[in-house]
Amino acid sequence: MGMKTAPPQVAPNLALSLRIQSLTGLSLAALALLAGSVAAYSSLAGSLSVYLPGLLFTLVAARRMGGDTAAFLRTVALAEFVKLALTGVLCAVVFIYVKPLAAGFFFIGMIGVLIASWVGLALAFRGT
Numbered sequence: 001m002g003m004k005t006a007p008p009q010v011a012p013n014l015a016l017s018l019r020i021q022s023l024t025g026l027s028l029a030a031l032a033l034l035a036g037s038v039a040a041y042s043s044l045a046g047s048l049s050v051y052l053p054g055l056l057f058t059l060v061a062a063r064r065m066g067g068d069t070a071a072f073l074r075t076v077a078l079a080e081f082v083k084l085a086l087t088g089v090l091c092a093v094v095f096i097y098v099k100p101l102a103a104g105f106f107f108i109g110m111i112g113v114l115i116a117s118w119v120g121l122a123l124a125f126r127g128t
Helices: 010-035 039-062 069-097 103-124
Strands: none
Touching: 010 039, 010 103, 039 069, 039 103, 069 103
């Protein structure tokens, strides 16, 4: 029983969502640069703490789309758990090892990319 890939129309939609998230993270870091380099890399670290686990989730889930529904749901549930755990680990690593850190800008980066993921998915899948 081989792994099915995502239907052809899904891949561009997911790519659009990921592109919106990455552009949001980079834009927030560029804007934070106005407050200084610590603010900029703090914002980028927050953005990456959300983006990288989300990217991993997307890659894993997209590979199971279009196949057996039960297998897809198991995969998505496990991938979501791993995504949340990895997000927590990345946040802890940043707060432990990145000094100095502007915590406010870190959370702005995180929240900005998280909101961008919702907006990106809404835009990518509108009308489908």
